[in-house]
Amino acid sequence: MxxxxxxxxxxxxxxxxxxxxxxxxxxxxxxxxxxxxxxxxxxxxxxxxxxxxxxxxxxxxxxxxxxxxxxxxxxxxxxxxxxxxxxxxxxxxxxxxxxxxxxxxxxxxxxxxxxxxxxxxxxxxxxxxxxxxxxxxxxxxxxxxxxxxxxxxxxxxxxxxxxxxxxxxxxxxxxxxxxxxxxxxxxxxxxxxxxxxxxxxxxxSFDLLGVALLTVCTFGIVLALVFAPEHGWTSTATVVPGLAGVVFGVAFVLWQLRAPHPLMPMSMFRSVPLSVGTVVMLIMALAMFGVMFFLTFYVQGVHGFTALEAGLQLLPLTALLAVGPPLASRLFDRFGLRWPILGGLLSAATAMFGMATLSADGGTGLLPLWLTLLGAGLGIVMVGATDAVIGNAPVSLAGVASGMQQTLLQLGGSLGTAILGAVVSGHVGGNLAGQLTAAGAPTPTPAQVAEWQTVVAQGGVVIPPGTAPATAQAITHASHLTFVNGMSLAFVVAGVALTLAAAISALLKRGEPTGEAVVHV
CATH class of the missing domain: 1.20.1250.20 (MFS general substrate transporter like domains)
Incomplete structure (x- = not known):
């Protein structure tokens, strides 16, 4: 109908x-x-x-x-x-x-x-x-x-x-x-x-088979994202639930295409704004949660700020995420979906590339500027992507669309910490020994690198007992430098993802209004 x-x-x-x-x-x-x-x-x-x-x-x-x-x-x-x-x-x-x-x-x-x-x-x-x-x-x-x-x-x-x-x-x-x-x-x-x-x-009728397939799919994917940072992407603990999630996800989509009363009608995705909104929401959450995760390690671990001082350092981002969305809604009233979402994503991507220049030495530099650009951009995108998903679903499926929007937000956050965490951890594992040697510290064994990798990938430092002060200082500097370089690489990855999302958002028609689509189900 x-x-x-x-x-x-x-x-x-x-x-x-x-x-x-x-x-x-x-x-x-x-x-x-x-x-x-x-x-x-x-x-x-x-x-x-x-x-x-x-x-x-x-x-x-x-x-x-x-x-x-x-x-x-x-x-x-x-x-x-x-x-x-x-x-x-x-x-x-x-x-x-x-x-x-x-x-x-x-x-x-x-x-x-x-x-x-x-x-x-x-x-x-x-x-x-x-x-x-x-x-x-x-x-x-x-x-x-x-x-x-x-x-x-x-x-x-x-x-x-x-x-x-x-x-x-x-x-x-x-x-x-x-x-x-x-x-x-x-x-x-x-x-x-x-x-x-x-x-x-x-x-x-209620699509009980669809519920079962979707439940196993989501559980498997989230469980894999939870285990990946701790056990590694190729470990059994990560691969088995992740593979099960993908298999059941494919089965869910195939069933939704033929179910008489589907849990989530695939015809919803005939709406271009809704489909674009799902991708943009996922990438936005990936960037937002991933960046907040590592910036906390950066300002506390590398620069030694207290928890309160770290919160104040991140205030431009958190404040704009709080007050920006209500103000951003005015842009959508005037310009529709396309241009505000595109501009917000490019602002956030610029901030990511800017934060990739942060250093381990000196102060936090232009961090407040980058956080302002990031908060302003993500605040706009959050409203626009939510409106694209929910406003373009029929009222009869408002709950399903809302659940999908929130699921994308949660999965994106898990993806952000897992994927960007893998980038940082991989860089630390491959470069820590070389940085320590270059700083004049003793070259660690592969076993020591494996043991220290998790700590250094979170902005920390491992100083062996009895280490001389000068050597401890060299280890600290090399560890922080390795972490910051890995974090910079992760921010570049996030910036590229946001740029890709901006390109996808350009699929929206010029001046396309928000909400009120006709969906055939």
Missing amino acids: SVASTAEPRTTPQENPWRSLVVIAFGIMMVALDGTIVAVANPAIGTSLGATLAELQWVTHGYLLGLAVCLITAGKLADRLGHRRLYLVGVAGFTVSSVAIGLSSGTGMLIGFRVVQGAFGAALMPAALGMLRAAFPATLLNRALGVFSGLIGTSAAAGPIVGGLLVSSFDWQAAFFVNLPVGVLALTLGVRYLPPNRPTDDSS
Whole structure:
């Protein structure tokens, strides 16, 4: 059948879409904040529960898996059951699981509840975006998406700061208990002020096979991306789940082409803006999360800044990711999708190539300028790519499109840290011995290089016991130089990826408006 969306407002005279946006902001911020707040809480969790480094990593990975695996399926459920209903279920479940995490007596229990928390976050996010898609007319949709993206950016940037205050003032449990009052407030406001529940997909059957195939596909790919930095890209731990993810992904696409009621109709991708938006969103997330990951190592490990000072160094980026998207939405009102997205990607690519010139010696140089260009560019692209994906899907598939957008964001972030991490680690492994020898330090054995590689690839230094001060200084300089050169290479890779995304975004027609496509399903 043919599903055509309309540019007219979909609310009754008594409903206010902007009020709905304010209400769901509490749920949105709770999920985004929890994605980054745990990084600060991890050391305290390790001390309190006696957790190993691998277990602490799974405190983060478990949340990512629960979130990424369930997003698209949760979006489909929101279309079937109603976005308001699934949003409230997501808020309630996220709040309860947060309290359960804080009450955990062991790392196994904590990790299990983190997976559950991620799954409820997956129910919340696409339902919230779906409500925006259904509530706002095309003339206002990208402004709403700009505010939405700004809320996510603000919350993610505030996570380490809020987490640091809570953990230092109380204990690690406070980083999760804080969701209790926020969740109760979000539920209270949601029940009172959100518009009536309206399912947008009235199909009589649910694509259970599609759900199963997509779940295994996403789980395998995310698991491979999680294991790759630790075990290597060619290890069994990486290859087996990655290969399984690809195989089940192909099977999912083939099934969607013939399923009578597909989970994600492939006909959605007949829309050029939607297809371009998926690629741009993935590459944007790759660059954004990958760069933030390594810049933290650079300013703290190489230049010795404290965590607070490092946060201040990254302020131009985080501030623009917070305030830029709402302002950027005005550009899309005036120019459509093509030119703002193209300009934002080129600005971000320029910043990447600029940061590739950062050095291990001296200060941070032009870093504030590059971060300003990067934040401004990514803030524009985030809104534009989100609008291209969600605004060009029919209202009946708003939840599926929203889940896909969030999945791309999560997968892109994992790809960024995994791929750019492999670039940095590979450079360190191949050049550390030569740099140490050139600096006058003893040439390390291959076993020592393998042992030191992970530390140096994160901006650290390994000084053997009893090393003379002059030799220790030479090792430090050579290690930092090797890391920075590897980081520069990674930034060039990210810059090339963003340039490629800019070329792809040029496929959008000149002045093409946002939203409201007709999609045949």
